[in-house]
Amino acid sequence: MTKLETRSLTLAYGDQRIIDNLDFTVPEGRITVLIGANGSGKSTLLRSMARLLKPLSGSVLLDGKDIFRSPTKETARKLAILPQGPAAPEGITVLQLVKQGRYPYQSWMQQWSAEDERYVREALEATRMTPFAERAVDALSGGQRQRAWIAMTLAQGTKTVLLDEPTTYLDLTHQIEILDLLFELNEREGRTIVMVLHDINLACRYAHHLVAVKDRGIYAQGEPERIVTAEMIRNVFQLEAHIMNDPIYGTPFCLPSGKGRRLNSKKGMEIAHV
Amino acid sequence: MIAVLERPASKISCLLLGLLVLTILMAVSILAGARLYNWHTLVEAYTSFDGGNEHLILRTSRVPRALIAAAVGAALSVAGVLMQALTRNPLASPSLFGINAGAGLAIVAAVAWLGTATMSQLMWVGFAGAAVTAFAVFLLGHSGRNGSSPVNLTLAGAAVAAFASSLTSGILLGNGKAFDQVLFWLVGSVANRELSMLTSVLPYMAAGFAAAFALGGSLNILAMGEDIALGLGQRTGLVKLVAAAAVVVLAGGAVSIAGPIGFIGIVIPHIGRHLVGTDHRWLLPYCALLGAMLLVAADIGSRFVLMPSEVPVGALTAMIGVPFFVTMARRNRYA
Amino acid sequence: MPDRNQKFGARGARSNYVAVRSSNLPFSFMAEKRTAAVVLILLAVTAVAFIVSAGIGTMRISPVDVLKVLFGSGQELHATVITQFRLPRMVVGLLVGASLAVAGAILQSMIRNPLASPDIIGITNGASLAAVTFIAMTAGKYGIRWLPLWAIVGGALAAFLIYGLAWKRGVTPLRLVLVGIGLSSALSALTSVMLIASPLVIANQALTWLTGSVYGASWSSVRILLPWTIAGLAAAFILARQVNVQELGDEVAAGLGTRIQHNRFLLLALCVALAGSAVAMAGGIAFIGLMAPHLARKLVGPAFGGVLPASALIGGVLVLLADLAGRTVFAPNEVPAGVFTAAIGAPFFLYLLHKRRTAS
Numbered sequence: 001m002t003k004l005e006t007r008s009l010t011l012a013y014g015d016q017r018i019i020d021n022l023d024f025t026v027p028e029g030r031i032t033v034l035i036g037a038n039g040s041g042k043s044t045l046l047r048s049m050a051r052l053l054k055p056l057s058g059s060v061l062l063d064g065k066d067i068f069r070s071p072t073k074e075t076a077r078k079l080a081i082l083p084q085g086p087a088a089p090e091g092i093t094v095l096q097l098v099k100q101g102r103y104p105y106q107s108w109m110q111q112w113s114a115e116d117e118r119y120v121r122e123a124l125e126a127t128r129m130t131p132f133a134e135r136a137v138d139a140l141s142g143g144q145r146q147r148a149w150i151a152m153t154l155a156q157g158t159k160t161v162l163l164d165e166p167t168t169y170l171d172l173t174h175q176i177e178i179l180d181l182l183f184e185l186n187e188r189e190g191r192t193i194v195m196v197l198h199d200i201n202l203a204c205r206y207a208h209h210l211v212a213v214k215d216r217g218i219y220a221q222g223e224p225e226r227i228v229t230a231e232m233i234r235n236v237f238q239l240e241a242h243i244m245n246d247p248i249y250g251t252p253f254c255l256p257s258g259k260g261r262r263l264n265s266k267k268g269m270e271i272a273h274v
Numbered sequence: 275m276i277a278v279l280e281r282p283a284s285k286i287s288c289l290l291l292g293l294l295v296l297t298i299l300m301a302v303s304i305l306a307g308a309r310l311y312n313w314h315t316l317v318e319a320y321t322s323f324d325g326g327n328e329h330l331i332l333r334t335s336r337v338p339r340a341l342i343a344a345a346v347g348a349a350l351s352v353a354g355v356l357m358q359a360l361t362r363n364p365l366a367s368p369s370l371f372g373i374n375a376g377a378g379l380a381i382v383a384a385v386a387w388l389g390t391a392t393m394s395q396l397m398w399v400g401f402a403g404a405a406v407t408a409f410a411v412f413l414l415g416h417s418g419r420n421g422s423s424p425v426n427l428t429l430a431g432a433a434v435a436a437f438a439s440s441l442t443s444g445i446l447l448g449n450g451k452a453f454d455q456v457l458f459w460l461v462g463s464v465a466n467r468e469l470s471m472l473t474s475v476l477p478y479m480a481a482g483f484a485a486a487f488a489l490g491g492s493l494n495i496l497a498m499g500e501d502i503a504l505g506l507g508q509r510t511g512l513v514k515l516v517a518a519a520a521v522v523v524l525a526g527g528a529v530s531i532a533g534p535i536g537f538i539g540i541v542i543p544h545i546g547r548h549l550v551g552t553d554h555r556w557l558l559p560y561c562a563l564l565g566a567m568l569l570v571a572a573d574i575g576s577r578f579v580l581m582p583s584e585v586p587v588g589a590l591t592a593m594i595g596v597p598f599f600v601t602m603a604r605r606n607r608y609a
Numbered sequence: 610m611p612d613r614n615q616k617f618g619a620r621g622a623r624s625n626y627v628a629v630r631s632s633n634l635p636f637s638f639m640a641e642k643r644t645a646a647v648v649l650i651l652l653a654v655t656a657v658a659f660i661v662s663a664g665i666g667t668m669r670i671s672p673v674d675v676l677k678v679l680f681g682s683g684q685e686l687h688a689t690v691i692t693q694f695r696l697p698r699m700v701v702g703l704l705v706g707a708s709l710a711v712a713g714a715i716l717q718s719m720i721r722n723p724l725a726s727p728d729i730i731g732i733t734n735g736a737s738l739a740a741v742t743f744i745a746m747t748a749g750k751y752g753i754r755w756l757p758l759w760a761i762v763g764g765a766l767a768a769f770l771i772y773g774l775a776w777k778r779g780v781t782p783l784r785l786v787l788v789g790i791g792l793s794s795a796l797s798a799l800t801s802v803m804l805i806a807s808p809l810v811i812a813n814q815a816l817t818w819l820t821g822s823v824y825g826a827s828w829s830s831v832r833i834l835l836p837w838t839i840a841g842l843a844a845a846f847i848l849a850r851q852v853n854v855q856e857l858g859d860e861v862a863a864g865l866g867t868r869i870q871h872n873r874f875l876l877l878a879l880c881v882a883l884a885g886s887a888v889a890m891a892g893g894i895a896f897i898g899l900m901a902p903h904l905a906r907k908l909v910g911p912a913f914g915g916v917l918p919a920s921a922l923i924g925g926v927l928v929l930l931a932d933l934a935g936r937t938v939f940a941p942n943e944v945p946a947g948v949f950t951a952a953i954g955a956p957f958f959l960y961l962l963h964k965r966r967t968a969s
Contacts, residue, residue, distance in 0.1 A: 087721075461805055
């Protein structure tokens with residue numbers, strides 16, 4: 001049980017306010033995805049919830065305690081964050097990287113306890129990186145590298161995991177790979193996952209709880225099938241779109257209007273319209 | 275970026291104003307000092323030279339000094355602008371990239387091993403040293419995305435300078451004669467230089483200035499990025515080559531006359547950009563002027579700061595440069 | 610007890626890693642077999658270099674005789690030459706090399722750039738300025754034994770000034786580097802001014818110091834330097850985890866529960882102590898702090914647990930060999946070791962730059 005919430009949270013860069021007076025509670029044991037236009041503040045919000053960015057006013061509470069006043073190591077045992085585009089030191093192996101995830105539990109004398117080893121082993125298994133454990137991280141593919149980083153955050157053994165755009169620089173295959181992994185982790189272990197995604201359709205498919213960030217706050221939040229409407233897309237993204245149900249998964253699917261080749265007849269268009 | 279001077283008219287008038295200020299500064303530099311001279315004496319020194327002490331000092335000490343300060347200051351500033359444009363790095367400057375140290379090393383080596391003695395020979399050696407280090411530095415600045423980052427280039431320049439100066443020290447230690455002759459090169463100064471040093475290098479420096487000013491428009495395009503410039507039909511290789519040659523001639527020439535004078539090449543372009551923006555066609559002449567003004571003023575200062583002793587102007591510019599450099603480093607843009 | 614059941618890696622392959630745990634004490638760490646092997650080899654190399662170096666000089670002494678002296682049973686003449694003149698110098702060289710190398714390794718991890726070295730945070734130039742000022746003021750005569758203290762104070766002051774100027778709600782690597790280089794240039798200019806303003810014989814002495822040399826080191830020098838080096842290396846060992854985690858970047862490190870600014874300050878202070886003591890004793894020996902950690906990383910990978918011993922040993926051997934060259938190459942003249950470290954350092958450094966260029 002780790003309750004993560006914000007109270008009257010205001011975030012700013014210099015004079016510019018990014019998030020204003022926000023009250024938000026992260027649903028436990030679910031996958032929450034933050035979506036929004038570029039610069040809407042979703043990454044900023046996520047980073048602040050991970051205590052990486054100090055608020056102008058308001059607070060972030062973890063189990064009722066102000067996260068900025070708690071010892072950071074204690075927080076690290078309950079909350080893990082994978083920032084955007086992390087850089088691994090040259091030549092580091094997957095095992096060495098994942099081992100770093102145990103930092104909050106180690107001391108200079110205890111650097112590789114049996115428990116540490118167990119967590120690392122399980123993290124590698126969960127991300128299917130065991131065969132690559134002793135390979136250098138920079139020699140891996142993009143998807144594998146990201147899995148190694150996720151394994152590190154898993155080894156941290158926290159109930160809640162935050163991920164800032166974990167799929168942004170990956171091709172489609174690897175995007176699905178990562179999202180499937182996170183979905184499994186949530187299903188099997190009940191971990192609370194909060195992530196920022198750019199792809200609305202993937203967000204609808206994988207999120208239990210969708211949060212649309214706009215105008216320094218939350219425009220709408222809830223199950224994707226409830227909140228994703230043409231009006232919402234128009235207001236949040238300034239985009240005209242048709243919303244339909246994904247023919248295979250049944251989750252909302254967003255079809256943006258615009259130019260491009262039209263192979264459908266008028267009839268085809270009618271079917272697609274919701 | 276919002277420049278202080280926006281309209282061409284105001285830019286031209288400020289340029290003329292600057293020229294006036296420079297003339298005044300040079301006059302002060304020539305006439306003031308341990309002894310104060312007046313205008314008449316100066317004119318007489320050239321029209322009816324009588325071989326007396328006053329005329330001698332004016333002609334062989336004061337005037338050369340002021341002229342050299344102006345020329346070196348202008349040359350270093352323009353070289354700084356060019357380097358910053360070439361490496362697309364606002365922290366580039368001849369001193370920070372070890373060009374000074376490289377020139378110094380070449381000079382010391384020549385004195386110690388080749389027995390080079392005359393000023394003019396030493397100057398060409400200094401040129402060569404500056405060219406070699408400039409070449410190494412441009413190799414770095416011309417590399418992929420990772421290699422041109424401000425940190426990498428600054429660190430690399432510092433390491434090159436460290437290498438050059440430790441070798442220099444080694445040579446100086448082993449060779450007493452060299453030590454004696456060359457120690458004064460270690461710190462930049464415009465004092466005790468003969469006018470002939472300036473005049474022999476002047477044609478080349480003038481060519482350097484001309485090339486630099488002519489490149490103004492091309493540098494504007496290059497500043498938009500290699501790919502864009504190529505897409506617009508610019509022969510980027512040629513532009514960069516000419517600019518690099520101009521840097522070598524200007525910075526090398528300055529170093530060979532006056533020794534290593536730091537920070538001017540980094541401070542002045544910044545002030546210049548603040549005044550007239552990033553259009554190189556204005557930036558280059560403005561920086562030349564500002565550089566001349568700064569070094570002449572610094573030289574005047576170096577004579578009065580610790581009267582009656584003189585502080586070498588290189589040390590003075592280092593002191594002025596530090597707070598400036600630190601402030602720049604603290605700005606959000608870099609960190 | 611090493612756990613041989615551990616299996617990481619591809620099926621069937623032997624693991625490179627071994628868990629070392631004690632059943633009664635709360636003590637455990639992960640050892641890498643390859644790193645251990647490399648460190649042992651480096652130890653052997655150091656020992657060989659040490660023995661060989663002790664035998665070379667104006668009087669040649671065979672390695673066998675050297676060993677006899679070291680174990681207390683050699684000829685008296687040999688013993689005098691070795692223990693009075695050569696040994697203290699070599700030991701200081703090893704300590705200085707190890708200190709500079711480890712300080713460089715810590716900095717390169719913190720600044721996340723393999724081109725970083727102790728010089729850029731002002732230690733060398735601050736110490737140099739202090740040392741040259743001291744030599745000039747005392748006319749190189751009395752109180753030469755106070756020189757190291759002056760130097761280390763100068764180095765520490767410069768480093769803290771740079772830290773303070775780079776501080777703006779915390780210190781980032783980039784700001785530290787930029788401020789460090791700016792201030793170091795100024796300090797260097799001031800040092801040159803002092804050099805010029807002094808009479809030639811003083812300037813010569815100062816220049817020797819600046820170039821870096823272990824000439825004239827005695828057993829008292831060893832006594833002064835040894836505690837600093839040992840304490841510094843021990844502290845580095847204890848702080849190894851912090852070094853490792855800083856290398857992952859500020860955001861990841863914060864997410865893992867590191868007190869970033871606190872650790873950064875501690876590590877910088879440690880660098881100042883290590884590099885400062887080395888520079889105070891031997892002057893501005895160039896490039897060791899840059900070369901040694903990089904070579905170490907090539908051999909054992911980036912984990913600081915391995916980089917620490919490897920770079921300490923490599924640094925020590927480099928200084929030892931540079932000093933040997935300084936004693937012998939231009940015999941009977943003594944060339945400061947700093948010249949040779951620069952002579953080797955330059956090609957290495959250019960190679961480093963070129964490699965990074967083609968890699969990116």
